[in-house]
Amino acid sequence: MTNTTQGSTMKEGYAARKKAVNVAVYIILSVMVLIWIFPIVWLILRSFEGEKGMSSSHFLPQKWTFGNYIKLFNNEDFMFGQWFLNTLIVAIFTCIISTLFILMVSYAFSRLRFKSRKTFLNIGLILGMFPGFMSMAATYNIMEILGLGKSLVALVIVYSAGAGLGYQVAKGFFDTIPRSLDEAAKIDGATRNQIFWIIILPLSKPIIVYTALTTFIGPWTDYIFVDYFMKDNQETYTVALGLYKMIEKEFVTEYFTTFCAGAVVIAIPITILFVIMQRFYVAGVTGGAVKG
Amino acid sequence: MDYLDYVQMTKGQRIAYKIKSFFRGIPGAVGNFFRLIGLFIKKFFMWIGNGFKGYGSRFAKGDIGTKLSYIIMGAGSMFHRQIAKGLIFLATEIAYIYFMFSFGVGYISKLYCMNVKTTATVDGQPIDVFVDGCIGQEALQKVEDDWGTQTIVNPDTYDDSNRILLFAVLSLIITVAFFAVYIANTKSAYATQMTLKEGKKPLNFIAEMKTFLDERFHITLLTLPVLLLCTFTILPIIFTIFMAFTNYNEKHLPPGRFYWWVGFSNFADVFYSNPQKSETFGRILVWTLIWAFFATFSNYIFGIILALLINKKGIKFKGFWRTMFVITAAVPQFVTLLIMRLLLDKDNGLNAMFGTHYPFLDDGMWAKVMIIIVNMWVGIPYTMLISSGLLMNIPEDLYESARIDGANAVQQFTKITFPYIFFVTTPYLITTFVGNINNFNVIYLLTGGGPSATNYYAAGETDLLVTWLYKLTKDSKDYNLSAVIGIIVFIICALGSLITFNMSKASKNEEEFS
Incomplete structure (x- = not known):
């Protein structure tokens, strides 16, 4: 009791x-x-x-x-509509090229075994340690020589040319797909090319979505390269740089509320995309990092 | 010291022991690091040595075709009746030779002195300065000393230093690539010779092309990405590293003016010989490290705590809480940072709402603290997101048995949760630390490096090395100095991550580095 x-x-x-x-x-x-x-x-x-x-x-x-939302698209100082279009174009091309590159490189490093594989992986590791925009002056010089200075093409190239280095997350994912699938297909006479397209890619939808979304979002949020590349050429600005210009001293009083409207317009789609891919994000960051 | 001794220690002793062994481990890790570098160098030279040995022995054992392919590429293949392949090799050689003689050699030969063939004029008066070879540089320097600046030459008629450096580096990269094809050519010739000797038929052209979809699929996959990487990442990086050894700054801007090699004097400037630059560098370096430390660990610890709170048993609406934080993480960083900048303005935002005038971002000390706080606001949801996923992965039976053994919540955290998360996230922690050293956005968008400090060289009080680098490139056009800073940041990041990787269990085996 x-x-x-x-x-x-x-x-x-x-x-x-x-x-x-x-x-x-x-x-x-x-x-x-x-x-x-x-x-x-x-x-x-x-x-x-x-x-x-x-x-x-x-x-x-x-x-x-x-x-404010009307003024955003219709005012005499800033061309937000143009910037939005610029960013969309750059983002679409960057997304397509980078996603392809990343998938190709990660598949090669994850599933194929070749002599210089380790060397390539180490070079990739070393290149990744240079500050991303350290060489932007040199890159800009190259673009000028190619006649691409201040153009959107230059931006697409800058964003996607280095994409091959961003293989870690996708490689981590490919590493988790059982190798026995490859072996079985090989016995059935499939080439490695066919294995890539017919077996691995269909199984990799989550990582394709993740890669596509991150590479698509990148150009919307980059400020550094646009600022250095476009200088004062407003017509080829992207939204990030344009919004930054709106709150510079001489404009902030007039355009502060317009800036807020612009920020909301940009933030909504990106927020939605991010929420979609958050489950892939976690797996990517931790899974890829551990395996290295 | 064995396990029994350890178990008999009191809690305080154990902590002291752990701290002691951590610091005792550092020299070992550093030593190990240098040992690995040594190993790497040794391997590299062995690789080259073996390359030469193979190169020589293939020549010695080769038949006429193989021997011929050492001079005329593709000759071996054609001799062995692989006509198409031979023609491709031959075309590569011809293209390379044509490229070098029409273009490459000219630029590479100019590289040593960065020389320019021109006659300089100053203030409209022609002065006989023959800028040709290294002598020309002395002349240019003299003009500069006498007149304060170089004269501007017509960029259309004279070479510009940027082009010389860029095309010379490009030619060198192409030469390396060509050398690889050349070696492949001799190897292929010898391999075919061996196949023929065994009485087998070598693969015909179409069959050989098909191997690029199978055995050699990696070449197909990697060629294009590597090519673009070479042109737009590696070439600029090499160019930038060279830039660190020139006087490429505002006074020497091509086209129109020339720059040339100045050895290590830029590095000397940053480290000791120029008081203003070296003091700026020292202060910014210290702040960068302080910032990276606090930014990394504040986010890490509070992120995990937040995740624990949300995932605590008995807490309802987990989805709601998580979504609220995820939304703030999802808003693009430049937007949230610009909002914060406006909110923390001295006369507007929060200050206006409360009728105060706190110098949140206008005073050095305030700004530094605010930056770390705002960074927590930006970063904690990310860490929460990542560690939430990890928390769910911890096997439940670990907690079960701990509870049976009478462990309370705090003990469960310190003995199970934290060690587990810490182990899994060590690599993540390292990448975050390196990422924070390179964290451009938070500083640049929030304070722009300000408040300005008059005794700094082209920098403000909250500038990190990377934002200083950016300002040096963009505003003050000290390209050489910014290249020096870039190299230093690279060395810090590389050393940091290699040593820590070395110490963490994640990569104990040496294979990772070989």
Whole structure:
């Protein structure tokens, strides 16, 4: 009798403590979510603000309006529509070329065994340690000599020429596909070319989606190369650089709310794409890194 | 010290022992690192030596065709009746020789002195400066000393230093590639000779082409990516490394002006001989390392804690919590960073809302702290995402048995969760650290390297090495200096990751490096 009461009070105490802990966790999580969401909500609210300038001391817009979104595509200083189109074109071509390259290189390194494989892997590792834009002045010189300076083609080349180096994640994925599949196909007389197209690629949809999405998103968010390559040629800007220019000192008062509208327009599709690929993202980062 | 001694220690002793053995391990790791480099060099020379040996013995054992192919590429193949293959080799040789004589040799010969054939004029007055060979450089230097700057020459009629350097490097890369084809040619000739000797029929052209879809499929797959990589990544990198040894800066901008080799003086400038540059470098280096350390570990630890909170048993709406954080991670970084920059402005954003004027990003110390905090805001959701996945992978029975043994929540964390995650994510941690040394976006978009520091050379107080590099390239046009910084960043990253990889269990076997 005493034993059971003791037991139940202990259980009750345990349950109460557990509940208290959970409540504390809920509170911490809620506060954190507020902190994390606040800047984004602020951005969205600003994009509907009718008052110009950015020194508003109010959280909610003074005057709700959709005008900023209209002004974004229709103003005399910036050509956001053009930038959007530029970025879309660059992103599509970069996506196609880079995805192909990455799949080709990772398949070669993952499934094929050849003499200089290790050498290539090590060279890739070493090249990856140079700061990405260290040689951008030289790259720009090359583009000038090729007559491609300040052009979108130059951007596509810069983004996709180095794609071969980004093989780790896809290679990590290919490594997990059982080798027995290859062996079986080989016995049936399939060439390595056929194995790649008929067996490996259909099994690799997740990694193809992941690679395509990351390479597609890249040009939307790169600021460094566009800034250095395009200089003052507004017609070939991409959205990242264009938005950055909007909040430079001489424009920020006039265009602050327009900038917010532009940021929302860009952020929505990318956010959706990212949420789609997040499950591949985790597997990619950890799986690929461990295997090296 | 064996296991029994270790078990008998108190908790404090154990921690002390672990710390001690960590630091004791560093010299070993560094030593091991140099041993590996030595091994690598030895292997490299053995590889070259074997190459020469094979090259010689193939020649000695070869028949006339094979011997001939050492001079005329493709001769061996044609001698062995592989006409199409032979013609391709021959065409490669002719193309290469034509390229070198019409183009390559000219540029490579100019490389040594970066010389330019021209007559310089200063302020419209013709001065007889024959810029030809290294003597010309002295003359140019003299003009520069006397007049403050070089005269501008017409770029259409004179070579420009960029072209000389670029085309010379290109010619060298093409020469290396040609050499590989040349060796392949002699090997192929000898191999066919051997096949014939055994009485077998060598593969005909079509059959040989088909091997590119099977046994030699890797060549098909890798050719195009490697070619583009050579042109647009390796060529620029070599060019940039050369740039570090020239005086390519604002005073020597081609086309119109020339630059030339100055040896190690740029490195000397950065390390000691130029007080302003070396002080800037020292301070920025220290801040870069501090930043990389705090940025990496703050995100890592708080990210894991957040993941634990969300994944805690009994917490409802896990999907909701996760989605909220994922959304903030999903918004493109340049957008969130620019928002933060506006929010933290001295007169607007948060300050305007609360009617204050905190110099969040306008004071050196404030800015440095804010950068690390904002970086946490940016990075914690990522770490949460990654470690959430890992947390679910930890086998449940580990916890079960721990509970049976009476382990409480804290013990479970320190004994199971943390070691597990730490082990799996060590490589990730290293890449993040290296990534943070190279983290351009957070600093450049948030503060632009500012607030400006007057005693720095073309940099602000929060500049990292990479943002300094960027500013040197873009704003002050000190291409040579930026190349030096690039090389230094590369060395730091390479040393850091090699030593740490070496120490972590992930790559104990030497094969990884050979």
